[in-house]
Amino acid sequence: MENYILALDQGTSSSRAILFDTYGRPVASDSRPFTQIYPRPGWVEQNPEEIWSSQLAAARAVLEKAGIGADRVISIGIANQRETTIVWDRRTGRPVCNAIVWQCRRTAAQCETLKRAGCEQLVRERTGLVLDAYFSGTKIAWILDNIDGVRARSDRGELAFGTVDSWLVWNLTGGKVHATDVSNASRTMLYDIHKRSWDDELLAMLNVPHSLLPVVRQSSGIIGYTTADLFGREIPIAGVAGDQQAALFGQTCFERGDVKVTYGTGSFILVNTGEEAVRSTHGMLATVAWEIDGHVTYALEGSVFVAGAAVQWLRDGLGIVAASSETESLALSVPDTGGVVVVPAFTGLGAPEWDMYARGAILGLTRGTTRAHIVRATLEGIACSVKDVIDAMVEEAGSPVTALKADGGASRNGFLMQFQSDILGRPVSVPSCVETTARGVAFLAGLATGVWTGCPELKNLCDIERSYAPVLLPADRDHLYARWRKGVARSRAWADE
Numbered sequence: 001m002e003n004y005i006l007a008l009d010q011g012t013s014s015s016r017a018i019l020f021d022t023y024g025r026p027v028a029s030d031s032r033p034f035t036q037i038y039p040r041p042g043w044v045e046q047n048p049e050e051i052w053s054s055q056l057a058a059a060r061a062v063l064e065k066a067g068i069g070a071d072r073v074i075s076i077g078i079a080n081q082r083e084t085t086i087v088w089d090r091r092t093g094r095p096v097c098n099a100i101v102w103q104c105r106r107t108a109a110q111c112e113t114l115k116r117a118g119c120e121q122l123v124r125e126r127t128g129l130v131l132d133a134y135f136s137g138t139k140i141a142w143i144l145d146n147i148d149g150v151r152a153r154s155d156r157g158e159l160a161f162g163t164v165d166s167w168l169v170w171n172l173t174g175g176k177v178h179a180t181d182v183s184n185a186s187r188t189m190l191y192d193i194h195k196r197s198w199d200d201e202l203l204a205m206l207n208v209p210h211s212l213l214p215v216v217r218q219s220s221g222i223i224g225y226t227t228a229d230l231f232g233r234e235i236p237i238a239g240v241a242g243d244q245q246a247a248l249f250g251q252t253c254f255e256r257g258d259v260k261v262t263y264g265t266g267s268f269i270l271v272n273t274g275e276e277a278v279r280s281t282h283g284m285l286a287t288v289a290w291e292i293d294g295h296v297t298y299a300l301e302g303s304v305f306v307a308g309a310a311v312q313w314l315r316d317g318l319g320i321v322a323a324s325s326e327t328e329s330l331a332l333s334v335p336d337t338g339g340v341v342v343v344p345a346f347t348g349l350g351a352p353e354w355d356m357y358a359r360g361a362i363l364g365l366t367r368g369t370t371r372a373h374i375v376r377a378t379l380e381g382i383a384c385s386v387k388d389v390i391d392a393m394v395e396e397a398g399s400p401v402t403a404l405k406a407d408g409g410a411s412r413n414g415f416l417m418q419f420q421s422d423i424l425g426r427p428v429s430v431p432s433c434v435e436t437t438a439r440g441v442a443f444l445a446g447l448a449t450g451v452w453t454g455c456p457e458l459k460n461l462c463d464i465e466r467s468y469a470p471v472l473l474p475a476d477r478d479h480l481y482a483r484w485r486k487g488v489a490r491s492r493a494w495a496d497e
Contacts, residue, residue, distance in 0.1 A: 003074050005446050006062070006235070007438035008055055010080045010164050011243065012101065012265040013312070015055035017062040018435055020442040022451055024461035026435055028066035030058045037098060042105040042347065042495070045098035048086045051164060052171045056230065063231070070231040075222075075449040076172075077239030077441030079246040080164040081265075082187045085139035087150065087161050087212070093175055096159065097147045099167075100139040103265075103305060103347045107138035108356040114138075119205055126192045126199050128277055128286025130354050134303070136163060137189030141206040154209055161212040163188070165240050169224060172237060177224035180214045181240040182296065186288040191216070193277055193288050196296065218291035219245070220444040239444030243437045244268040245289045248299060250440030251405045251431065252462050254455045259393075259401050261386055261420075261428075262437065263410035266350070267304035269389045271401070272297065282392040283352030292447065300396065302351035302389030306360075307382045308410050310344035314378060320371040324409075331376040331415040339364040341487035342377040344385070349492070352392040359494040363487050379413070383420040384484040390424060403427045407436040414466075422472035423481060432465035 002021055009016040013036065018029040032054040037045040063070065083102035088095045100106070111131050114120070120131040129135055140161055144151045153159050162170065166180045185191040185198075190208065192199040198213055217223050219241045225234040241249065244262060248270045251260040256274035261267060270289070277286040277298040289299040311324045321327055345358040362374065394401055403426055410416055411430045421428040433439055446452050472480075 001072060003072050004066070004068065005075055005077060005442040005451065006059060006073050007077045007079065007442040007445075008059060008168065009243070009435070009438040010051065010055050010078070010168060012081045012103070015051065015058050016438065017055070017058040018438040019062050019066050020439060022446070024433070024439060024443065024458070026433060026439070028062050029435070030061040030065060032058045044101040044104040044347070046084070046101055048088070048095040048099045048167055051099065052167065055168060060231070070233045070235060073231070073235050074451060075236045075238040075445040076226065077445035078165050078168055078237065079241055079243045079437045079441040080168065080184070082163060082184060082242040082244065083134060083136050084164050085136045085143070085161070086164065086167045087140065087143050087159055088167070088170075090158055090160050090175075093170065096150050097143060100142065102134060104139070105133050105347055105356055107133040107142050110138050110141065111356070114205070122201060122205070123189060126194070126202060127186065127189055128193050128279070129187070129189055130283070130285065131189075132354060133356060134350070135187060135189040137202065137206050137208065140208050140212070144208065154212055157211045159212060160214070162214050165242070166214045169237060169240070172226045172230065173224040174227040178214045179217050179223050181217050181219045182288045182291045183219055183242045183245040184240070185216045187242060193286065193298070218294070220290070220292045220448045222448060236449060238448035239441045239446075241290055241441055241444060244270055244301065245287070245299065246440030246444070247407055247437040248272065248289055248440070249443060250436030250438070251407060252455070252459045253405065254459070260405045260407065260436075263307050263382070263406065263408035263416070265307065265309045267307035267382060267386050269302045269386060269393065270299045271393055273300050274298065278396065280396055282396045283354055284392060284396055285351070290444065292444070300393060302393060304382070304385040304389060305347050305350045306344040307385070308408070309346065310342070310378050310382060311410065313344070313346070314375060320374065327375050327379060328413045328415045330372045331379050334370070334372045334376055337377040337380060338366065338369055338373040340369055340373045340377040341483055342374065342381040343487045343491040344378065344381050345491045349488070351389050353488070353492065355492050357495040358492045361487060361491040363490060379416045380419055380480070381484070382410070383416060383423050384481060386420060387423050387481065401426065403429065406430050407434050409434070417466070417468045421468040421470045423477060425470050425474070425477060427470070428468045429464045430466045432463050
């Protein structure tokens, strides 16, 4: 009988579960949305218990859909939205407050204070990150300093911090395991990626006690076992990685120089840098990609905060499309944007600007502007944001990026992928399985439990479904991109008050 690996893909807007067979093929999936909470402008929260309940419901549902029992699940892999911060009581397992989501900008002022105090160089040298509200460290400090009684409880060792992977592992194991993997630890702004340990100076900088922190484990290896009551038997949890590192692995970007772009809520571009943690001078992030059998692979990353979220905004905020799938046909219904530029900087700009105070903008509106122009401009804005990062990466690495591997929900949008190829002047490929985040942790879990023998075998399991080649003339590309950069300049420092 065929056996399977269960991948839990806990994302920003939904909790998904995908069952993979031993050929790396998805055979069943289930997705459960959960509530997004916006208590103030720039603040984003989620209910940790809803994250857990939605993920458990998706996992149980996918097994039911596939008609298999837990005895045929070899292992579980977990991919997660990174940087989202949860603090909970070790005894009761109850969160002390809502999760602070990676998109949340509430600690921007604290980051500015730390910069003025001269802390940014320390953060960059130890963590490979920039000093920004994006990461977990200042979110933890905010919870400790702003939720009544939490600082005292933390000092008594009563509380635990975790990114979403740790929260899921804790709940899956019935509170027996408080752990994370190196890829998620590297996104907290508290972890020395060179020594691969929590850093005492960074902890002191943010006044975060060591007792809060999870144990750091490698990305492929048995981290714990689910309690038998959840699925009917104990199942090993054998793969854990942050969603973007998981996607890099799922795209089989195993060699130095391999590049992938994931189009999810945001767009995330990673290039494998091998055994070297590149010290960026162009706004990129050095990060741990994964650790397998004691060997660490690093990556250089550029983050675009808003991608798929901009399409959701077209649907839910403006109401100009009923479904995200409509955007492709609408974009193709007009020959161009009619001069409209949409900069989807709803929560600031990520790489290479790292402007916490930028805000979204629609520019170039005329009386002739239609919803189709705005939709097309939004998709073009997503692609141009990716080009911003790729160009910076090329300058950083000193060598060209010849092709991109794309994945994530928006990679199914043919207009977006063609325009991405056009604006980059490089080919873009989309795999037959676009669920590369889930497949990445399935691969990591399968390696740890003997399903596959190594990375060469995994490469043979992946194929390309669609490829896009640039057709835009270089002069037209330059014109469109120059107009985009003009729009970015208009959006910057808007919320500086």
